[in-house]
Amino acid sequence: MIRTDADVPLRAAEQAQSHHVARAADHDVDHAVERAAAASLASGAPGAQEADAADDDAADDDHFHDQCGVFGVFGSPEAAHFTYLGLHALQHRGQESAGIAVVDDHGLTMHRELGLVRDVFSAGILARLTGDRSIGHVRYSTAGGCHVKNAQPIAVDYALGSIAVAHNGNFTNYEETRDLLESQGSIFQSTNDSEVLVHLIARATETNAVDRVAAALQRVRGAFSLLFLTSKELIAVRDPHGFRPLSIGRIKDAWVLASEPPAFDLIDATYVRDVEPGEMVVIDESGLRSYWPFASVAPTPRKMCIFEYVYFARPDSRLNGISVYEARKRLGEALAKECPTEADVVIAVPDSGMSAALGYSQASGIPFEVGLIRSHYVGRTFIEPQSSIRHFGVRLKLNPVRPVLAGKRIVVVDDSIVRGTTSRKIVKMLRDAGAKEIHMRISSPATRWPCFYGIDTPSRSELIASNHTVEEIAKYITCDSLGYLSIEGLHKAVSGGGFCDACFSGDYPVAFTNPTSHRRQLELIGV
Numbered sequence: 001m002i003r004t005d006a007d008v009p010l011r012a013a014e015q016a017q018s019h020h021v022a023r024a025a026d027h028d029v030d031h032a033v034e035r036a037a038a039a040s041l042a043s044g045a046p047g048a049q050e051a052d053a054a055d056d057d058a059a060d061d062d063h064f065h066d067q068c069g070v071f072g073v074f075g076s077p078e079a080a081h082f083t084y085l086g087l088h089a090l091q092h093r094g095q096e097s098a099g100i101a102v103v104d105d106h107g108l109t110m111h112r113e114l115g116l117v118r119d120v121f122s123a124g125i126l127a128r129l130t131g132d133r134s135i136g137h138v139r140y141s142t143a144g145g146c147h148v149k150n151a152q153p154i155a156v157d158y159a160l161g162s163i164a165v166a167h168n169g170n171f172t173n174y175e176e177t178r179d180l181l182e183s184q185g186s187i188f189q190s191t192n193d194s195e196v197l198v199h200l201i202a203r204a205t206e207t208n209a210v211d212r213v214a215a216a217l218q219r220v221r222g223a224f225s226l227l228f229l230t231s232k233e234l235i236a237v238r239d240p241h242g243f244r245p246l247s248i249g250r251i252k253d254a255w256v257l258a259s260e261p262p263a264f265d266l267i268d269a270t271y272v273r274d275v276e277p278g279e280m281v282v283i284d285e286s287g288l289r290s291y292w293p294f295a296s297v298a299p300t301p302r303k304m305c306i307f308e309y310v311y312f313a314r315p316d317s318r319l320n321g322i323s324v325y326e327a328r329k330r331l332g333e334a335l336a337k338e339c340p341t342e343a344d345v346v347i348a349v350p351d352s353g354m355s356a357a358l359g360y361s362q363a364s365g366i367p368f369e370v371g372l373i374r375s376h377y378v379g380r381t382f383i384e385p386q387s388s389i390r391h392f393g394v395r396l397k398l399n400p401v402r403p404v405l406a407g408k409r410i411v412v413v414d415d416s417i418v419r420g421t422t423s424r425k426i427v428k429m430l431r432d433a434g435a436k437e438i439h440m441r442i443s444s445p446a447t448r449w450p451c452f453y454g455i456d457t458p459s460r461s462e463l464i465a466s467n468h469t470v471e472e473i474a475k476y477i478t479c480d481s482l483g484y485l486s487i488e489g490l491h492k493a494v495s496g497g498g499f500c501d502a503c504f505s506g507d508y509p510v511a512f513t514n515p516t517s518h519r520r521q522l523e524l525i526g527v
Helices: 008-043 049-057 079-089 123-128 174-183 195-203 209-217 262-266 307-312 324-338 354-364 392-397 421-432 470-477 487-494
Strands: 002-004 068-074 097-104 107-114 133-139 154-158 161-171 222-229 234-238 247-251 254-258 270-274 280-284 287-291 345-348 372-374 398-400 409-414 437-442 481-484
Touching (some): 002 154, 068 079, 068 234, 079 097, 079 123, 079 133, 079 254, 079 262, 097 161, 097 222, 107 161, 133 161, 154 195, 161 174, 161 195, 174 195, 195 209, 209 280, 234 254, 247 262, 307 324, 324 437, 324 487, 345 354, 354 409, 392 398, 392 421, 398 421, 409 421, 421 437, 470 481
Parallel strands (some): 002 107, 345 409, 437 481
Antiparallel strands (some): 068 133, 068 254, 097 107, 097 133, 161 222, 222 234, 234 280, 247 254, 247 270, 280 287, 372 398
């Protein structure tokens, strides 16, 4: 039987309700920004008052967001505490909700809420999460909205006991699978695509949990790194393409799993290896063993998300044997060669543009300086004074260093441009600080296509590069010049081969089973 903390539901429900209202308002404003931006571009009038007015009220995080991070422990009496720390190290992968499920002799216990890891788990709550095995999850909504019912892990009781699942990614056949299950009598409690898995597991006829999980996996497609927790085992799975990262580590006699290896460092665990694409790892009292449930599927090329190296992963991560920090520096070096310009100083849009800016500086010979200071203490909401402050959202997060900028020709390096609204505000901020020229350089190709593999992206019509030229975008964000890294330069800089670049190229490795359906395109939060 699944147990939950008794004092959680009311507080979680209140948080969910208030967050939902705020999110709806943000979504309305966001569409106002897009309409104004489109009008500005169509009219060829950069700096249009309509776009600026909408920008002033919009949220200011114009980046893609990864869906989540997962962490698991098997064989440690401090499993919940280690998972709490591991999730803290993975907080960059999801800031909307956090949850931990644990197993002890009395069964499976779970706690999940909306909020950051540090806010969701108090010392008292962690003390009640007893057991030597656990899984945890931090989430940024893609499939499903922002509501506590969509938080993970998801846990159910079924014929063989209790099972909890934590998922990083998206199932591309979610709608079709859910429709089929509902037509056969299944009742869903959330809009989370991960819930289809527990229904498939419950309906399977195999006699043990491992075989039921393997059977359920045969019926889903897409991008997934998954953790399952039962009374006997911890199961980890990566999809055959290996879209999302998942690593194995050790701490004393315990096994640990994490979306990124730096999560091991915080608990003094040792990295062992990555879970291979298409591999299912089962950990129980007898140790670790591997299965290959997708062996009957035709050979599948490795297609890890290349945007992990551009933006998602921590710079101190090492994914598929490739240092993220070094890859980002190479992106900047390649960008300097492909998009040179004359300038006095190179600055980064912190924090994600920092490594690439260093690479651009070193390759171009233009000095690197810190021209923007980022505040790391801004929460999801902030009370604005009644007297309107221009570009309030950006000013909360970034502030220019005027002596670095005044009278200078500036190269500004950022990782991507999604809608262009934030880039526009940053350029205006830099001009107000006295910059003489502003040359935007983006350390990835133009983002023209949405992602359906676990990244929160707008629809294609909302991506500014999908229907506007580089010159038009430069005119809209009001910079003196704009340059993107080429797709070829991106792949060469990351190196290693075997990446998904669908958001840049439109080449989707996993086809959609029903491309004419109204796919649940994911609403953005805080953009």
